[in-house]
Amino acid sequence: MTRPFLTLLALVLFTGLAHAGPLIWAGYFVGEVRPSGPQAPPVLSGRLQQVFGFPYYRFLKGKNIDLRAPRDHWVMARPDFFVRIQALPHPPDAPDGLMYEIYKDGFIIARGQYIVTPDTPLFINGPDFHHGRLIFVIESR
């Protein structure tokens, strides 16, 4: 009695894991010359500095996104700058991917694809904001 139950449980768990989609984190930072507010984690901050050159990266907002949810995911920084994310359909053996669209002033200004890879985040250089610059980050979770 116990063995069939455990087999069924293992099967359910395995099936669930096999269909697990990409879990990502998407958020905004503001690259600044002077520190203000909560800062990006040191490792991420170092990577951002390699690309954008600012010494400080203030955390603005961010959230985890489960791309299995069959809907669009909107990540808003400001009313005039935001990003739409959508999971790309793919065969089970292919890497997870997503499509992003960048909006400025209500219009799409760019779209592209990103293969969700651990340790290879996506950085998007946004518009200037206050005395710094908005930076959008997507990374695998």
Add this chain to the structure above:
Amino acid sequence: MNDNDLKALLQETCPTLPGQEARAWNLLNERLQKPARGTFARLTWQSVLAYGAGVAVLAMVAIQSPGIFATAFYSQPAHAQVVWLNGMEPATDGPTYMDPTSKLDERSSATKSPDSL
């Protein structure tokens, strides 16, 4: 709809403006060559590969707005994919209507009368 139809539709709705690719290419060149000048001697096959990957990614970003152009590349020192947008106006500091923590709520609650629901 097959690939050709989709390509034709995209070309019709989001045509690439004259000179846009050249501007993006020049900017990418400029950006990639700046740090490389001092360390030209350290140019390895990995950096050449990364440069090639950057050029390949460039083709994956479609730009739809006039005056704004983008370059995409792989940053080897940061181990990250980068999309670099140029020509945008600064972002506004106004309220974000979909964000409950934005200033919109503070302002609306401040102006709300005690009798209102």
